[in-house]
Amino acid sequence: DSLQEATDARNLAKEEVGRLTIELQQVREDRDMQKAKVNILTAEVEKYKECTGKSTSELEGLMTKTNCLE
Structure with a gap:
């Protein structure tokens, strides 16, 4: 029973790592x-x-020329 729980927890962790890897990418x-x-x-x-x-x-150049012509 304890071994099965550990195996299930490991599998869930692997799945989560897979999802997080895809999300990170x-x-x-x-x-x-x-x-x-x-x-x-x-x-x-x-x-x-x-x-x-x-x-x-x-x-500015045109304004200067205009002012000079006036």
Whole structure:
């Protein structure tokens, strides 16, 4: 009886480890997917910052030329 209980407990523990292993793998995959999304968005933000900086610089140059013409 005691041996059967120990065997049952061991089997339950093995099943739980299996479930947790699958869950951990899913969490890792989700993390990797989110990290990839963050990297893509970070690159887009940098691109827009660069464009905004160029636009601002061009606008300032045009404003200076306009002021000189007035």
